[in-house]
Amino acid sequence: MLRIGLVGIGFMGRVHMLSFTDKPMIPNAYVKNGKLVAVCDIDSKKLEQAKKEIPSLEIFSDYKEMLASGKVDAVIIATPHYLHPLMGIEALKNKIPVLIEKPVGVFTKNVFELNEVASQNPDVVFGLLFNQRTNPFFVKAKEIIDNDGIGKLKRMNWMITNWYRPQKYYDNGSWRGTWAGEGGGVLMNQAPHQIDLWQWLCGMPTKVRAYCKFGKNRNVEVETDVTAYVEYPDGGSGVFVTSTHDAPGTNRLELIGNNGKIVIENEILSYKKLLVPENKLNETATANLMDPKNAPQFEEVIYTKKELGDIPWGVEHAITIENWINTIEGKEELIAPGIEGVKALELINSMLLSTFLDKEIELPIDSNKYYEELMKKCEKSEFKDTWRV
Known part of the structure; x- marks a missing residue:
């Protein structure tokens, strides 16, 4: 053994x-x-x-x-x-x-x-x-996407604000909530699993514009609230929102393609597939919105723990x-x-760098520039140990 x-x-x-x-x-x-x-x-x-x-x-x-x-x-x-x-x-x-x-x-x-x-x-x-790559709901979403179940990605929306952390959580360790100790906040410590799943399901974007709020509602140095907008090479876009101070929080993922849609929320996965592909819809026939027959038709499949299994x-x-x-x-x-870990980390770094520099960031990021900006934060950090290298 x-x-x-x-x-x-x-x-x-x-x-x-x-x-x-x-x-x-x-x-x-x-x-x-x-x-x-x-x-x-x-x-x-x-x-x-x-x-x-x-x-x-x-x-x-x-x-x-x-x-x-x-x-x-x-x-x-x-x-x-x-x-x-x-x-x-x-x-x-x-x-x-x-x-x-x-x-x-x-x-x-x-x-x-x-x-x-x-x-x-x-x-x-x-x-x-x-470990979230073993979560049955995300495994099913990956399977649907890989089988072209939603078609070309148009939009990704993920609001995950149920990472509630009280001030006492940060006060339990001098390294917590510091640039030199943790190197970041909700993006670095709570949300990396979801950020990995984001790129695992959608691929990597080419542009990022983020707004990170440092120490919002908590006495810490790092980000506790983030809203980010991204663009993909094929024209798709996405929004990622996360925080550690919302109660009750939300965890809702929407993946919308030109032929279908996936929503994961409250331990339910909804998959809606257009019966007629978007590129074959008769746009003139949908002009009368009062007639439900003129609306795009779809079939929906609902998956719960009963169908997919439960891994606590x-x-x-x-x-x-x-x-x-x-x-x-x-x-x-x-x-x-x-070797895939750098993808999620690049998304994290790009969101922070966008806020540091107050501008849109193109991927791949300038890793030396990010390191330079991070070290500026570390020099002023309250945590003075030798972890950062």
């Missing part, structure tokens, strides 16, 4: 750690096809607690020492965001398969370096914990970890290849 090492045993690291035991933090979130043999953290108290809970664990305070120990076959990285690319590069150079928590990094500049090392080591499995939060993490292990063993293909 594959010997797994884990770097970082904060909240999510602890979730992953206990998923390898018979007492996971999340009910039924078991990883059955690998064995956790080692953990690494700079906090000695966390290491002591881990050793009490799993006495067989090897413990390390230096991740490089763990990677060089010969005691792990593969490693999961669940440390602060800034460290993800550095630790990923070290693992790949040591020929050790690696699975990185979201986001893959804070700025594209060093994630491109990570991807370059990955390309030089193609036989070393590099995955990301984008936390169990998705375990499924993604098991997929990564099976990929290492040659049994499956990765749900979320590591």
Whole structure:
């Protein structure tokens, strides 16, 4: 059985750690096809607690020492965001398969370096914990889109404002809500899964204009409220709205093509397909709007958990970890290849850069310019640790 090492045993690291035991933090979130043999953290108290809970664990305070120990076959990285690319590069150079928590990094500049090392080591499995790619509703949406079920994308609207976080959430750690500690706010910490799904379903836009509100309704340095408009190369457009201070919030995704529409909200997926393709509609016949027969006709299919199945939060993490292990063993293909992580990160960076510079940003972004602007924020940040590199 594959010997797994884990770097970082904060909240999510602890979730992953206990998923390898018979007492996971999340009910039924078991990883059955690998064995956790080692953990690494700079906090000695966390290491002591881990050793009490799993006495067989090897413990390390230096991740490089763990990677060089010969005691792990593969490693999961669940440390602060800034460290993800550095630790990923070290693992790949040591020929050790690696699975990185979201986001893959804070700025594209060093994630491109990570991807370059990955390309030089193609036989070393590099995955990301984008566990929402296992969500049955988004899997179904992807299937419909890939089968040309909505046709050419015209419009994407996603309002996801149910990331409510009180001030106490930010006050629990000096690194939270800071440029030097987290490298961003709702885009970097809460919404990366949805931003990954956005590009996974729609592809990458070519232009971004965003309005990020920093510290809106919360005493933090970073963005807590975002509205972004994007344009796609084939003429489609999109709007993405997210926040951490709306209560109750909304999570509604609309994907509209020239031949159909998908809506996901409240654990329901509605798929409406035009019975007559848009390019064959008789526009003169629809002039009389009072006659329902003259309106475009469609058929609707409704999917719920009953039809698609239910994967509770936390169990998705375990499924993604098991997929990564099976990929290492040659049994499956990765749900979320590591090199794809830069796409979601580029969207995040472009939205922030658009606000920093107060202008529209063309993709691909200037990664050096983003890094320069981010470092200006970090220099003034209240968090003074050494994570940012």
